[in-house]
Amino acid sequence: MGNKAMKKLLYKEFCFTALPLTYLFLLFAFMTLIPGYPILVGAFFVCLGIFQSFLSAREQNDLLYTVLMPISKTDAVKARYLFAICIEGIYVILCTCLTVFRMTAWKDVSVYVNNPMMNADPAYLGYILLMFAAFNSIFIRGYWKTAYALGRPFLFSGMAEFLIVGAAEALHHFPGMAFLNSCTEGLGIQYLILGGSAIIFAAASCFSIKASCQDFEKIDL
Numbered sequence: 334m335g336n337k338a339m340k341k342l343l344y345k346e347f348c349f350t351a352l353p354l355t356y357l358f359l360l361f362a363f364m365t366l367i368p369g370y371p372i373l374v375g376a377f378f379v380c381l382g383i384f385q386s387f388l389s390a391r392e393q394n395d396l397l398y399t400v401l402m403p404i405s406k407t408d409a410v411k412a413r414y415l416f417a418i419c420i421e422g423i424y425v426i427l428c429t430c431l432t433v434f435r436m437t438a439w440k441d442v443s444v445y446v447n448n449p450m451m452n453a454d455p456a457y458l459g460y461i462l463l464m465f466a467a468f469n470s471i472f473i474r475g476y477w478k479t480a481y482a483l484g485r486p487f488l489f490s491g492m493a494e495f496l497i498v499g500a501a502e503a504l505h506h507f508p509g510m511a512f513l514n515s516c517t518e519g520l521g522i523q524y525l526i527l528g529g530s531a532i533i534f535a536a537a538s539c540f541s542i543k544a545s546c547q548d549f550e551k552i553d554l
Contacts, residue, residue, distance in 0.1 A: 338404060342412035347419075350395055351386045355420060358382035362427035365453045366435060368444040372451055373498045376461045379424045380468045380494065383417050384487050387476060396480060407546040410477060414542050417473060421465045429458060436516040448514070451502055455523035456513050459530035460501040466530075466537040467493040477545035480552050 359382075361375035390396065399409045432453040439445060451457055468490045475486025505514035512519025513526075 339408065339412065339415075342399070342404065342408060343415060343419075345399075346412055346416035350390045351416065351420075352382070352389050355382035355386045359420070359424055359427065362424055362431060365428050365431040365457075366439075368448045369450050371498055371502055372453065372457070373460055373464065373501055375428075376424065376464045377491065377494050377498070379420065380464070380472070380490065383420055383468075384472065384483065386416075387413075387473075388483055391481065391483065406549050410546050410549050411542060414469070414473060414538070414545070417469065418538060421469075425458065425461060425465075428453075428461060432458060440516050445516075451505065452514050452516060454514070454516050455520065455527040456501075459523075459527040460497060462527075462530040462534040464494045464497050466534040467497065469534075469541050470537045474541040474545055478548050480549060 358378045361378045364370065364372045364375035396409065399412075400406055432455075435445065435453040445452055451460075470490075471493055472483075472486045472490035475489070476483055504510055505512075513523065
């Protein structure tokens with residue numbers, strides 16, 4: 334499939350398949366600025382928005398319409414994955430901008446300095462990527478096993494995401510791990526966490542796409 338055809342498929346995903354709610358939930362990135370709150374939960378709502386678009390597409394038989402076009406079945410899988418990854422990427426970019434602002438202009442604000450919950454820092458961005466990796470590997474990968482069932486994969490992916498949230502919120506309370514909640518200390522290790530999480534996200538997404546293409550090829554619509 335050529336780039337032009339993929340662009341048309343992505344245009345369909347963004348302009349016709351996606352619900353406005355999916356884009357609205359990107360505003361949860363501004364939870365990054367809320368002190369005393371588990372700000373990682375915002376990433377879950379982005380996943381919820383993507384789930385709602387998948388659900389709406391299923392109810393409208395969008396997948397059947399898509400595969401009836403002169404494309405391969407794997408093209409439909411890749412376009413839907415790329416749509417989700419783009420939404421996730423936009424959210425990460427928004428959170429990155431807000432994190433930079435919080436680490437610079439607001440780094441000395443007392444509500445952040447004395448914040449018992451997670452602060453916005455490079456480790457926070459890494460945890461977001463881990464949540465998206467879990468979502469892509471469990472929910473989207475699970476959906477393409479049947480190209481219909483959505484509930485169970487979303488339930489399991491949600492459980493994995495909240496385990497990450499819980500672990501991330503607890504980790505900086507352990508002895509010697511307070512630097513994970515600091516905007517000035519231990520930044521080297523935090524950037525390593527961010528880089529490692531980015532690698533995990535990329536690897537998990539690539540593996541999920543490949544496996545999903547193989548699964549969908551076996552399904553008789």
